[in-house]
Amino acid sequence: MSSRSPFRPRHALCLLACVIAQHALAEDRAVQLKAVQVSDEQLDEKEQAKETLKRVPGGTNLVDLDKVEQGRVSGNADVLAYQPGVYAQSPGNEGIKIAIRGSGINRGTGSHASGNHIMLDGLPLTGSGGTPYELLEPLWLSRVEVLRGANGFDKGALALGGAVDYITHTGHDAPKLQLRYEAGSHGYQKRSVSSGQAIGDFDYYINLTDSHYDGYQDHASGKGKGVAANVGYRINDSLETRFYLRYRETEHDIPGRLTKAQIEYDPRAAAATSMRIDAQRDQPGSTWLANKTTWQIDDDSKLVVGLAYHHYPMDFVENAYRDSAYRIRVDYSDVSGTLDYTRRHTLFGLDSTTTVGLRSTTNLPSSTSKENATLPLTVDGTTYPAGTLMRDYEHLGSDNVLHIGSELELSPDLWLTSGLALIYTRREVEVTWPVNDYKLSEHTWDYAPRLGLRYQLNPEVQLYGNLSRSVEAPHPWSMIWGSNDYFPAGSGPATGRYRAPVSLDNQTATTFEVGGRGDSAFGQWDLAYYYSLVRHELLSAEIAPSVPRETNASPTVHQGIEAGLSSPLWDGGAAGALSLRQAYTFSDFHYRDDDTYGDNRLPGLPRHYYQAELRYDHPSGFYAGLNTQYASKMAVDYANSYYADAYAIFGATLGYASPKQDWQTWLDLRNLTDKRYAATVSPGYNDNGADVARSTPGEGFGVYAGVSYSLR
Incomplete structure (x- = not known):
């Protein structure tokens, strides 16, 4: 849909409201029964989450890890499979690419993933620098809640993609003891031992995991080990608190990206530039400490206060700079605070629920970076030894969101949702060595309103629509990596490196969404259409291997069906x-009459993405399934001069889950036809039709098996 279309989201929302109102007035109101309400106290946590998500006037997903764990669970690509509206692909390691409604479409798959607000147990993980993946171990989880797009409003999530909340087990839903072991192709192994139980007003959960893989590509091995734990205590009938700990270390090689021809003929090869260096690094380890305290003030009001500390140092190697390579050491740390107040009351004689929330995440002053040469570096005729300091820089930021929302019951079957968020962001970036002659300091205020309708057409069908605005500030580090101001000749080992940061605008989007969900003779269904007008979209492109540049784009459109x-x-x-x-x-993501690219598609994601599983379950606990995944071709540059091929892959699962919920075993077969395809791409500006090394190969044929035992 181009910018010349007469379509107006606000007109469609009004039309939806009129249709709903006419239907409501046409009903016989001689006898009107209030819908039966199920108390949250009668539901377990997953059922409560399901009911809560049904009250959101927009697209949501609930992932039950009990079902995911009936096969291999190597990473979050396995967790987020079969979820409409969610594109999750692994580039061969844990740092998967997650895109929701085109969020962060080309802004990183690894330690600085962008476009979505990621949370752990309702508390922020995403900071101003993005979202590191090290602490997202799936075997620690009970469920995952996805609120697509602006539907993450009540979580304080205003990114285009919305919110993804990873919920850990507690002593209330975990076995007293669980042992799990997975193994399979390409040197893959994963072990987990956990324990959890409730003892009076006290409960605990702890899980230790370790994993190892050789990787599908050469030079792609890695390993990880970590612990997650939480302790909860019910102080009295109205007050409870919970403390959280996550710590994990990883180590990984970087195989690099390949051309389409390489993927077709030798997909397991590593990029030549990656083979020149020893990229494997023992990462220092990430730590996340948090507390969440809930005060049930009375039957109608509740206050939840949270505090989290996140320390995530990183040590990695990039290459292809003056035929050398450089080591980047980053020491990130931030503190997040949240406050959420909810109250049920009457407004204009109608039932209403009001929420007030505050989210604040701030980098601590220790967030600095260093670059050192890892191979001898020759600049202007002078050769510098490995280890030479090339550059120091710092990037600090804070994100602060105050949001107020209301859900008003206009009739027994019709709810009006409204809200307003005020956003204050701060970005401070400076190269501190070899000179510090330019510091960028930006402070920005913005806003995001929201308006939605939810209508229960009948007990089986719910319709919804909403009109919202999202705001996403740039990352401080991208203000350096997006710069075109370099140290001039004569600057020693810093010559040719970024010298001064560049200003970037906030990305904003106005999104209209309409859809529904329910049960029918065909089964449980979920359908949504969205249309977003995006301004100043933050897009990245590689200007050299492993050297990205992020800039604001001209106006773009994101629209789609989920x-x-x-x-x-x-x-x-x-x-x-x-x-x-x-x-x-x-x-359908494309430019709107860009001066260079016209109405070109944005590269990096397929236009069509389909997943399906046909499954047989026997009452004895035996199950078997056949699955498939299809993705259409995707552009690998903004000029749309070259495309990665479409692909379809198939898999199968056999398993047994004891009706007593103690023993479980499974066999998971991946990519049965050994299809060779590109799982992710890192686009450039214009490849002029050339086959450039921009793709990471998807995993080939693999066989995986696992067993678990639970004592309940």
Whole structure:
């Protein structure tokens, strides 16, 4: 849809409201029964989460890890599979690329992933520098909640992609003891031991994991080990508190990216530039400490206060700078605070729920970076030895969001949602060595309103629509890496490196969304359409191997369809049951009359993405499934001069889950036809039709098996 279309989101929202109102007035109101309300106290945590997400007037997902763990769980690409509206692909390691509604479409798959607000147990993990992946170990989780787009409003999430909340097990839902072991192709192994239980008003959970993999590509091995724990205490009937700990260390090689021809003929090869250096690094380890305290003030009001400390130093190597390589050591740390107040009351004689929330995340002053040459470096005829300091710089930031929202019950089946968020961001960036003659300091105020309708058409069908604005500030580090101001000749080892930061605008988007969810003869369904007008979109492109540049784009459009369907195909009673689950995401992301690229598609994501699983379950606990994944071709440069091929891959799962919920074992077969394809791409500006090394290969044929034992 181009900018010349007569489509207006606000007109469509008004039309939806009129249709809903007419339907409501047409109903016979001689007898009107209040809908039966189920108390949250009667539901477990997952059921509560499901009911809460149903009250959001927009697209959401709930991932139950009990189901995910019936196969290999190597990373978050496995966790977020079969989720409409969520594109999650691994580039061969833990740093997966997650895109929701085109969020962070080309802004990193690893330690600085962007575009979504990631949370741990309702508390921020994402900081001003992005989202590191080291602490996102899936075996620590009970469930994942995804609020797509502006539907993450009540979480204080205003990024285009919305909020993804990773919820850890507690002593209330964890086995007293659980042992799990996975192993398979390409040297893959993962072990986990955990324990959790509730003892009176006290409960605890602890999980230790370690993993190792050789990787599908050469020079792609890695390993990790870590611990997650939390302790909860119910002080009295109205006050409870919980303390959280996550710590994890990783080590990994970097295989680099390949051309399409290399993926077709030798997908397991590593890039030549990566083989020249020993990129494997024992990462210093990331730590996350937090507390969340809940005060049930009375039957109608609740206050939740949270505080989190996150320390995530990183040590990695990049290459292809003056035929050398450089080591970057970053020492990030930040502190986050949250406050959420909820109250049920009446407004104009109507039932209403008001929420007030505050989220603040601030980098501590220790967030600095150093660059050192890892190979001998020759500049202006002088050769500097490995280890030479090239550059020091610092990047600090803070994100502060105050949001106020209301849900007003206009009638027993119709709810109006409204809200307003005020956003204050700070970015301070400076190169401190060899000179510090330019410091960028920016302080920005912005706002994000939200308006939505939710209508329960009948007990099985819910319709919704919303109109929202999102705001996403640039990362401080991208203000350096987006610069075109370099140290001049004569600057020694810093020659040619970025000298001064560049100012970047906040990315904003106005999004209209309409959709519905419910049950039918075909099964449980979820369908959403969204249309976003994006200004100053933050986009990255590689100007050299592993050297990105991030800039603000001219106006762009993001629109798409997100559809999910889980269908019971056959119920044979004692003979078992057959079911089919499907997820389809249509993504149309393009420029609006850009001076250089016209209406070109934005590269990096497929236009069509489809996943499905046909599964048989027997009452004895045996299950078997066939699955498929299809992705259409995707552009690898902004000029749309070259594309990665479309692909379809197939897999199968066999397993047994004891009805007593103690023993479980499974066999997971991946990519049965050994299809060779590009899983992710890191685009350039204009490759002029050339096959440039911009792609990471998807995993080839693999066999994985696992077993777990739980004592409850």
